[in-house]
Each structure stands twice: as C-alpha cells, then as structure tokens.
Amino acid sequence: MQEIGRQPFVHQLDPLLRDLLTFGLVERREGDGQDRWVLSQAAQDRLTFLDRPTPGASTTFVVGRRCDRCREHAVTRRIGERYLCARCETEEATGPAEVAALPSMAERRSA
Numbered sequence: 001m002q003e004i005g006r007q008p009f010v011h012q013l014d015p016l017l018r019d020l021l022t023f024g025l026v027e028r029r030e031g032d033g034q035d036r037w038v039l040s041q042a043a044q045d046r047l048t049f050l051d052r053p054t055p056g057a058s059t060t061f062v063v064g065r066r067c068d069r070c071r072e073h074a075v076t077r078r079i080g081e082r083y084l085c086a087r088c089e090t091e092e093a094t095g096p097a098e099v100a101a102l103p104s105m106a107e108r109r110s111a
C-alpha cells in the first residue's frame, strides 16, 4: 500500500481495518495507561505462516493456466512439479481444518 497524500491512504486503509474488526482479527487492549489495538493470536499465527518461504516454489506467477489440483483457471505458480492456485497451495500446506479456524464472514455477521 502506497501513501499518496492522506486521502487515498485513508480511502484504502479504512475498508481493510473494518475487515479486521468484522472478522475479529484485532483486539483492543488497555493497561499501563495505554489504549492500543493488537492482532489476535489467530491473525498473528496466519501472518507467520504466510510470510514463510514455500520450499520448491517458483516466484513466477502464471495467468490463464488451470490449477493442477482444483482444475480452475486461476493465477497459479509452480510448486515442485505442479502449478497450484493460492487457495490450493494454502490448503495443501495447512489442511482445510486450519483454514477454517478463522471465523467466516457469516459467523461474524450473526454474532
């Protein structure tokens, strides 16, 4: 995200921050005379996971190719011998159970 004056920055940042609130990924903490926001532990765990390099993964993304796992046309990249979309890459690395650990949009709206 690039700041080009204050207005475009706020315009881009506000929807992102609202999503963090909607999904319960930030928590307000008070103490020591400070009032601050921190990322939830689930969000911190996901950031740690997403920030790590994927072994054997190409840094080149391919547009218009089918994912070798789900067969959907998507932006893919080579992981070992296959081309995978981002969703399949994440699911293969973590399994669907960990992906589902974060609250869904529907769950947050009904809460």
Ligand SMILES: [Zn+2]
Pocket: 067, 068, 069, 070, 071, 072, 084, 085, 086, 087, 088, 089
């Ligand atoms: Zn896929």
